[in-house]
Amino acid sequence: MTHVFHRRSNTMLAKAVRGEGIWLIDENGRRYIDAGGGGAGMTAIGHGDPRVAEAIARQARSLAFIHGALFTTDPLEELADEMARNAPDSLGRIFFTSGGSEANEAAIMMAKQVAYETGQGARHKIISRRNAFHGATIGLLGFSGDVPRQRPFASLIGGSIKVTPTYAYREQSATESDEEYGERIADELDIAIRAAGPDTVLAFIAETIGGSSSGALTAPPGYFRRVRDICDHHGVALILDEVYCGLGRSGTAHACLAENIVPDYLVAAKGLAAGFAPIGAVMTSERVNDIIAKGSGAFRGGFTHSGHTLSCAAALAVQRIVREDDLIANVARQGALLGELLVERFGNHRHVGEVRGRGLLQSIELVADRASKAPFEPQQRLAAAIAREAAAVGLIVNAASGTIDGVRGDHVLLAPPFIVGRDDVIAIADRLGHAVDRAIASIAP
Numbered sequence: 289m290t291h292v293f294h295r296r297s298n299t300m301l302a303k304a305v306r307g308e309g310i311w312l313i314d315e316n317g318r319r320y321i322d323a324g325g326g327g328a329g330m331t332a333i334g335h336g337d338p339r340v341a342e343a344i345a346r347q348a349r350s351l352a353f354i355h356g357a358l359f360t361t362d363p364l365e366e367l368a369d370e371m372a373r374n375a376p377d378s379l380g381r382i383f384f385t386s387g388g389s390e391a392n393e394a395a396i397m398m399a400k401q402v403a404y405e406t407g408q409g410a411r412h413k414i415i416s417r418r419n420a421f422h423g424a425t426i427g428l429l430g431f432s433g434d435v436p437r438q439r440p441f442a443s444l445i446g447g448s449i450k451v452t453p454t455y456a457y458r459e460q461s462a463t464e465s466d467e468e469y470g471e472r473i474a475d476e477l478d479i480a481i482r483a484a485g486p487d488t489v490l491a492f493i494a495e496t497i498g499g500s501s502s503g504a505l506t507a508p509p510g511y512f513r514r515v516r517d518i519c520d521h522h523g524v525a526l527i528l529d530e531v532y533c534g535l536g537r538s539g540t541a542h543a544c545l546a547e548n549i550v551p552d553y554l555v556a557a558k559g560l561a562a563g564f565a566p567i568g569a570v571m572t573s574e575r576v577n578d579i580i581a582k583g584s585g586a587f588r589g590g591f592t593h594s595g596h597t598l599s600c601a602a603a604l605a606v607q608r609i610v611r612e613d614d615l616i617a618n619v620a621r622q623g624a625l626l627g628e629l630l631v632e633r634f635g636n637h638r639h640v641g642e643v644r645g646r647g648l649l650q651s652i653e654l655v656a657d658r659a660s661k662a663p664f665e666p667q668q669r670l671a672a673a674i675a676r677e678a679a680a681v682g683l684i685v686n687a688a689s690g691t692i693d694g695v696r697g698d699h700v701l702l703a704p705p706f707i708v709g710r711d712d713v714i715a716i717a718d719r720l721g722h723a724v725d726r727a728i729a730s731i732a733p
Contacts, residue, residue, distance in 0.1 A: 307335025310705050310712055312684060320679065322705065323716045324686040329499070329532050329649070329703035330563035333609050340564045340605040347601035356595040363600035370607045371569065374541040376550040379571040383587070384595040388531035388557035389423030391568030392493070395553035396427075397589030399491045399525040402576055405583035408523070411490040414448040415480055415524075418693070419455060421501035422493060422529050431493060434501055435694030449484055451476045453498070454507040457642045457653065458661065458692065470508030478518045491525040491553075496543035497646060499532030503653055503691055503699030504645035512547040519552075526551040531568070532649065535559035536610055536706060539620035539647030546646070552576070559610075565602035566593075615706040622708050623647035629717035630702075639728055648706065653691060654698040654724070663697040664731070666690075671698040673727035680726075683719040700724070 294301065303315040312320045312335065325331045333340070347363060354361060368382045375382075383398070385391045396414065403411040416422065416431040423429070429438050430447040438445060452459055452473045460469040481489050492515065498505030519526040528551040533543045535556050540546050542554060553576075557568035580587055593599070610616065627643070627650055634640040634652050641655040654674075656664045664670045671687040678685045691697030704716060 307331070309334040309336070310708055311335070318682070320682050320684045321712065321716055321719065322684050323702050323720070324684045325558070325703035325705065326563050327684065327686065329537065329558045329686070329701075332536065332559040332562040332706050333606055333613075333615065334705040334707045335563075337564075337609065339609060340562075340602055343605035344564065344598060344602050347598050352598045353593075353596055355592070356590065361595075361597050361600070363597050363604055364595045367600045367604040367607070370604055370611075371556075371571065373611075375571055376542055376544060376554065378550060378573045378575075379554055381572050381574060381577045383570045383572070384600065385557075385568040385570070385591055386566050386593040386596065386599075387568045388529075388555065389425050389428055389568075390591055390594075391531065391555045391557050391570050392422045392428055392527070392529055393425060394589045394591075394594075395527045395555050395570045395572075396491060396493070398553060398570065398572060398576060398580075398587065399527065401584075401588060402525070402579050403490055405579055408487070410488050411523075413484050413489045415451060415477065415484075415489060415492045416448045417453040417494055418450050419453040419498065419502040419505070419691075420493075420495055420529075421499060422495075422531075432501070433694050435690065438694075448493075449480050449489075451480050453502065454505050454511060455502070456508060457644070460508075466508040467510050470511035471514055473508075474511050474514035474518065477515060478522075481518070481522045481524060486522040486524075489522065489524050491527050492519055493527040493529060495529045495531075495533065496547065497530075497533035497538055497649060499649075500686060500688055500701060501690065501694075503651035503688070503701050504533075504649050506644060506646055507547065512544070512549050516549045516551075525553065527553040527555065529555050531555055531557040532703070533646075535607075536616040536619055537647055537649050537703065539616065539623050541616060543646070560606070561599060561603035562606045564606060565596075565599040567596065567599040567603050610706065613707075618708075619647045619706050622710070622713050623650070625710060626650050626702065626704075626713045626717065629713065630720075633717050633721045634724075637724075639724070645702075648702070648704055648708070650702045652700050652720075652724075654700070654728075663692060666695055668731045670727060670731055671700070673730050674698075674700055674723055677726040677730070678720065678723035681719045681722050683716065683723060685720065685723070 675687040686701040
């Protein structure tokens with residue numbers, strides 16, 4: 289009997305009791321390679337790092353929390369300084385939240401308040417992409433593509449204008465080059481803005497690399513450069529959601545650096561405190577800060593735990609470890625190996641349509657038939673079977689369904705800790721191979 293209102297009410301969950309580096313250990317002593325980043329791409333530096341534990345304990349003994357409207361604190365100021373060290377050009381002002389959903393909400397609210405305070409109050413429409421996931425709040429569900437999650441709350445959800453995602457495997461025609469494909473789908477944004485009325489569009493929000501709902505979708509060459517130009521032309525704010533792919537996960541300090549663009553608002557979360565504490569962040573410019581400072585003087589989108597002292601101390605310790613241990617270089621190195629091993633193991637697999645991703649954010653998309661790209665039927669619950677079989681061989685992965693349209697399609701997303709070594713990556717690819725084959729065999733008619 290449990291009094292917990294669990295997220296999955298029809299499943300008895302095993303109990304995790306300890307984490308050590310890349311390993312998770314359950315109550316029966318079983319060990320699992322955490323290739324899912326704690327199940328959500330969180331555990332960037334692995335489990336149980338004593339440096340972070342000590343930083344949290346030290347801060348808890350002195351000051352755990354003070355509301356951000358009353359005081360600033362050393363952890364808050366130092367974390368902002370640390371993030372500004374590697375910030376894309378001009379994004380040196382950082383606002384902290386409790387997590388990714390709040391951070392995306394805050395970015396949208398910042399964009400709206402800037403529009404309001406500069407005499408552009410008519411701007412209110414949001415454009416997002418199909419297949420995206422930006423958060424679980426009522427507001428953000430409408431900007432996302434998670435149909436099953438949206439369904440119970442449909443009467444409460446507003447929504448956004450949707451454009452095509454960067455999903456070359458299913459959207460690119462055989463006659464298009466990568467550059468032509470990227471230009472075509474970027475131009476959809478321009479068409480959508482013009483159709484909606486440029487003076488009414490507030491922002492375009494997009495994941496730089498797709499996360500849990502789409503499985504590490506990457507953009508074709510030139511796509512984001514074209515998106516940046518379109519947004520600039522129409523005065524539309526560009527919000528890049530790097531909750532999953534940011535802060536080193538893709539092999540660079542921020543995923544947008546590889547695209548050679550700077551958004552107006554850059555959102556980070558999962559790797560910020562690496563699971564040691566809940567925290568998210570919006571990185572923006574001095575210009576945005578000045579508009580609000582010289583206007584109403586207060587951002588109206590704050591939350592009780594914005595800049596939470598203990599969370600900032602944890603995140604500061606994590607970010608210093610990432611920098612001092614040169615972990616992003618290891619992400620690039622081991623991510624390249626993981627990609628090679630996945631192609632080697634699944635590149636010709638009869639039920640894997642594509643291997644994709646960047647850095648230590650890699651994915652495979654499952655198909656019932658490679659030639660037609662037809663997915664498995666949703667009622668076959670392939671993703672759940674893969675997660676179950678992976679756990680049976682000592683591997684935690686993020687296996688999800690709804691890859692194509694929120695309902696159809698299955699993928700596996702890998703997001704192991706930045707500290708993985710060569711042998712760990714080999715083991716991940718090997719165990720995933722066994723899990724996929726066993727799962728497919730288990731659902732075969």
